[in-house]
Amino acid sequence: MEKIAIGVDIGTTQTKAVGFNEDGTVRTSFYIRYPLIQETEGMAEQTIDQIFQAVVTCIKQVVETVHPCEIAFVSFSTAMHGLIVMDNQNQPLTRVITWADNRAEKFAEALKDTALGKTLYQNTGMPMHPMTPFQKIRWIKEESTEIYEQAAKFIGMKEYIFYRFFNQYVTDISTASGTGFLNIHTLEWDQEALVEVGITIDQLPQLVTPTHQVTGLVKKWQEQLGLSADTIFILGGADGPLSNLGLGALKEGTATLTVGTSGALRYTVEQPKTHPHEETFCCVLDENHWVIGGATSNGAGIFDWACENLLTEVQTEARLAGENPYDAVMEMVKATPVGAKGVLFHPYLLGERAPLWDAEATGSFIGLKRHHDDRMMMRAVVEGICLNLKRVLIELEELGGSVKAVRATGGFAESVVFKEVMADVLGQKLSLTESVEASALGAVLLGWKSLGIISDLDAADHLVKISETVEPKMENHQLYQQIYPLYLNTQQQIAASYHQLAKLRADLD
Numbered sequence: 001m002e003k004i005a006i007g008v009d010i011g012t013t014q015t016k017a018v019g020f021n022e023d024g025t026v027r028t029s030f031y032i033r034y035p036l037i038q039e040t041e042g043m044a045e046q047t048i049d050q051i052f053q054a055v056v057t058c059i060k061q062v063v064e065t066v067h068p069c070e071i072a073f074v075s076f077s078t079a080m081h082g083l084i085v086m087d088n089q090n091q092p093l094t095r096v097i098t099w100a101d102n103r104a105e106k107f108a109e110a111l112k113d114t115a116l117g118k119t120l121y122q123n124t125g126m127p128m129h130p131m132t133p134f135q136k137i138r139w140i141k142e143e144s145t146e147i148y149e150q151a152a153k154f155i156g157m158k159e160y161i162f163y164r165f166f167n168q169y170v171t172d173i174s175t176a177s178g179t180g181f182l183n184i185h186t187l188e189w190d191q192e193a194l195v196e197v198g199i200t201i202d203q204l205p206q207l208v209t210p211t212h213q214v215t216g217l218v219k220k221w222q223e224q225l226g227l228s229a230d231t232i233f234i235l236g237g238a239d240g241p242l243s244n245l246g247l248g249a250l251k252e253g254t255a256t257l258t259v260g261t262s263g264a265l266r267y268t269v270e271q272p273k274t275h276p277h278e279e280t281f282c283c284v285l286d287e288n289h290w291v292i293g294g295a296t297s298n299g300a301g302i303f304d305w306a307c308e309n310l311l312t313e314v315q316t317e318a319r320l321a322g323e324n325p326y327d328a329v330m331e332m333v334k335a336t337p338v339g340a341k342g343v344l345f346h347p348y349l350l351g352e353r354a355p356l357w358d359a360e361a362t363g364s365f366i367g368l369k370r371h372h373d374d375r376m377m378m379r380a381v382v383e384g385i386c387l388n389l390k391r392v393l394i395e396l397e398e399l400g401g402s403v404k405a406v407r408a409t410g411g412f413a414e415s416v417v418f419k420e421v422m423a424d425v426l427g428q429k430l431s432l433t434e435s436v437e438a439s440a441l442g443a444v445l446l447g448w449k450s451l452g453i454i455s456d457l458d459a460a461d462h463l464v465k466i467s468e469t470v471e472p473k474m475e476n477h478q479l480y481q482q483i484y485p486l487y488l489n490t491q492q493q494i495a496a497s498y499h500q501l502a503k504l505r506a507d508l509d
Helices: 048-066 105-111 115-124 133-143 145-150 157-166 191-197 219-225 239-246 300-309 312-320 325-335 374-400 416-426 438-450 457-463 474-495 498-508
Strands: 003-010 014-020 026-033 070-078 084-086 153-155 170-172 206-208 233-238 254-259 263-269 281-286 289-296 344-346 364-366 405-409 430-433 466-470
Touching: 003 048, 003 157, 003 438, 014 048, 014 438, 026 048, 048 070, 048 157, 048 219, 070 157, 070 239, 070 438, 084 145, 084 157, 105 115, 105 133, 115 191, 133 145, 133 191, 153 157, 157 170, 157 233, 170 233, 233 239, 233 281, 233 438, 239 254, 239 263, 239 281, 239 289, 239 438, 239 457, 254 374, 254 416, 263 374, 289 374, 300 312, 300 325, 300 374, 312 325, 325 374, 325 416, 344 374, 344 474, 364 474, 374 416, 374 474, 405 416, 416 430, 416 466, 416 474, 438 457
Parallel strands: 003 070, 070 233, 170 206, 254 405, 405 430
Antiparallel strands: 003 014, 014 026, 084 153, 254 263, 263 289, 281 289, 344 364, 430 466
């Protein structure tokens, strides 16, 4: 009987369980969405039980759908940088504080450009930014003293799931590398980071490899999931590195691009590499692979914002005609000349991670004149998102070597125009894969390696099928080469005012 492998991808806005056949094709999948809780400025939290129940339901649905096939194992991918504080009765003291939560911003800023901050970046590969649990715990220590003093464990969502399923606190080195506490060189908890926050190793989960197996599922969950105590669970890894694996991008010269609500460019290397100016991250995939990259907070979600404010009549007409309003907007973008007749857009509406690592960064239109209209501003928005990712790509090439191919995935790939603009700006051919379940497939590949079904992770390349390629138009790329230095220069000049603008906003509030 064929054995089905389940990859569970616990994301920021949804959890998805994907059943894979033995040849790597998708048998079935099921997902559940959930919201971010943003009650105050900078907050971005989620309800623990809501995500836990989503995981349980998604696994159960896949198990029931593929019955009577045997489940080979369940392996996990998870969004990075989440934090849950647990008390000594193993009860949560907080909700999930996600990567998008910026309330630790002033604590991260205080370490920037200091000797300690630079050392911690070199040790952990994590820039000084409020996304990491390291910074979140510093914030809790100072501003939520009662929670800090009651804290018995500091964990993430996947660690919470494994505690509920198996009564043990365990984490893989890939997920741990997003916390700001893992030394990416020794693959152990970093003593300098622990001392700075004032916590001990005992307050963190046990470190294991991504291929680590756990069995002995608690009986209650056996019944609910439709699995047995002997079912193998694999720790897996973090969603970013696993996306690289699932896209078959382990070889030198192949980068990955993901653009959904946020965005990221990543490059797999065979040893840890950090940036001299702390503009990129370095995360662990497994004991032999590291992933350098830059995750931007401002991806296609910024396009959604623009659609709420620009070309609204065009969208209304499209809806009345039974057409997709986004497609109508993109047709207007396509009809607008490259460079939007001199309008530049810095897309930092949500602050920024890579390449700025500044939670107070703000968006801006530059070069506006009276003759500019909604179409040109919308074109500038799409170009600004792409130009920001170009900056990340340049940084990666300086660290990891020349990029010869980009494998792309994410919601932006549904738009022909968006893909064309991205290829033109980057000057790279984009290769789109048939499967969009890259992180879940990455988790399953780790499971197959754990069980000895594949000998090494290079097998991923043979499972990935390219469904589409988008070639850059070199005449457009040359124009963007002219535009990019001005985009960079204007951003750097405006950056000096980000924190003054933040103070002004606070004063006006």
